[in-house]
Amino acid sequence: MINKIKYSKILVPLIFVFLFSQARAESLDSAFSAIIQVDTSNIKYKKYTIGKKLYQSGEYSKSLKYLLDAINTEKSSSFYNAEIYSLIAGIYFESENYNESINYFKRSLGCFNNNFVDKQITDEDAVLRGNVYLKLSAAYYKINIKDSSIYFLKKIISNNQINTKYRKIEGNAYGNLAAIYISSDSESELVINYLTKAIEIHKQVNNLSSLAASYSNLATIHVKNKDYLKAKYFYNKALEILEDKNDKQSVEYKESLYDNMAWSLYNLKDYTAYEYVTKSYSIRDSLNEKKLKADIKKIQLRHNIDLVKKAEENKRLRLERNNWIIGVVGILVSLLFLYIANLYKLKQKNLRLKLSENELEQQRKLEKLKSDSQAKIINAAIDGKETERKQIAEILHDNVSALLSSANMHLQATQKQFKGDEVPIEIQKSQQIILEASQKIRELSHNLVSSVLLKFGLEYAIKDAAKKYSNSSLRFFTAISNVNRYAQEYEIKIFNIVQELINNILKHSKAEKAYIAMEEEDSMLTIMVKDDGKGFDTNKSKDGIGLNQIRARVDMLNGSFEIESAKNIGTKIIIKVPVVRNQVPKSA
DSSP: OGGGOHHHHHHHSSSHHHHSSSSSGGGGGGGGHHHOOOOOSSSHHHHHHHHHHHHHTOOHHHHHHHHHHHHHHEEEEHHHHHHHHHHHHHHHTTTTHHHHHHHHHHHHHHHHHHTTTTTTOOHHHHHHHHHHHHHHHHHHHHOHHHHHHHHHHHHHHHHHOSSSSHHHHHHHHHHHHHHHHHHHHHOOHHHHHHHHHHHHHHHHHHHHHHHHHHHHHHHHHHHHHHHHHHHHHHHHHHHHHTTTSSSSHHHHHHHHOOOOOOOOHHTTTOOOOHHHHHHHHHHHHHHHHHHHHHHHHHHHHHHHHHHHHHHHHHHHHHHHHHHHHHHHHHHHHHHHHHHHHHHHHHHHHHHHHHHHHHHHHHHHHHHHHHHHHHHHHHHHHHHHHHHHHHHHHHHHHIIIIHHHHHHOOOOOOOHHTTSSSSSOOHHHHHHHHHHHHHHHHHHHHHHHHHHHHHHHHHHHHHEEEEEEHOOOOOOEEEEEEEEEOOHHHHHHHHHHHHHHHHHHIIIOOOOSSSEEEEEETTEEEEEEEESOOOOOOOOTOOHHHHHHHHHHHHTTTTTTEEEEEEETTTTTEEEEEEOOOOOOOOHH
16 A cells, blocks of 8 residues: 555645645735725725625625626725735636736736835735735746746745734745745755745744644655655654644645655655555545535636626626717717807808908918018029129229239339348238238138139039038039020029028038039029938928028029928928020120
């Protein structure tokens, strides 16, 4: 008979006993009750109270109905909701629907987290949360996700609390950690460390059932290490604690303890092992019968829970359907009233529109006149400015520059009169000043009106400008074809437009490359200026003063102006204007 005992039985004993002894009814008298303040007259509280009493009496499917109604009734304290979620999770745990149990335990935990921000944790709060961690760990272990189970147990022992209720939870957490590591064949030292802490706490809080389970697990470690004498010692200590206990949990413990004690005695050649095997089998027979009944009850419970869930879902769908019907009817009635009201408003609006049509037409004409006038004023100012710049440039180049050259020649003639004598330094300095002034006047003249433009035309002036403004950060490229000489005023206007666009690129685009293309076709001059800079949203950004001036110039030239741009893809501007050629005098 003793030969039938398997070694694997030693690993079964009571290693999971903590995990599931806490996952059931601890929420009934947990710290929730100590901190929840509710209005006992409200509907939610009454449903919650009935659901809790049904839970305590083991009528889980009926309890679930009331608890689901309570959670969906009206808003209340987050801690109050946390207890309801915890009870619902416990019902799913009893029906072995562990995934749904985890879902509701997490909802319960979420209620805690929402209220522990920037708040000192009280003893009651800690016990409340510790209970949920313990149950959540058990549910994860049931679905074989040991990492998550260990995670929540370690959260319990990381929270240093000294009150008795929390210490009981902490002791169970240490015992559960040891149980998990035994099942994973972890190092004995780690398991013994956890069990030692668990035993110490269980003794302090007088948690005898858990103390017995810890002694049993400690014995199991010694069995794995083949130290059967120590194993026998700790199995005996566990049995001494449970000797007079006859509750369901204690009986289940004793069945495993008798079985494991028999194995240890067998290895010690102590044949009193047969007595323990007999005791184990006698308990096991009754347990098997109870387990069969419990399994049948769980199957029935799962079926009843499914019915409750389905009824709750149907109720929710009916409420949603009724709300939809009421909403649709309300919308239809509202639409009818809106339709009638809109008919009346439309009639009134049509009358007002007819009366204001003439006023709007006149307003549009006035706006157009105003816009045309503004464009003419802008262009007149620009034309005046360009004419003035040209006149100043001509005066500087033809008159002032010539006078400075003449003064320099007189000073050179004066130098020759000194022959062998030393020329006064004042004369030399005067020559240097005159040369510097001539250079500055030449540069100023070129800035006012490009001399390249006046002498060689648009093509060379634009290429010169591109070369002038290119640097290591920004390169300008040109592509100019079929561009001839045009009327001088026309060329100045076009060049100034291109120069203004170049200035915009230099100031705002943050580009690395820019392109200037120009081509004449069918007496239309097309100008394209493009860059690879940051661009802008043409739907949101308004044209600046510079672009408005350019648009006004193009309008006065009877041309078109288009902008294509978007953020981070650069800007492209296309201008088309009819060409204006030099008037050739008629021959006599």
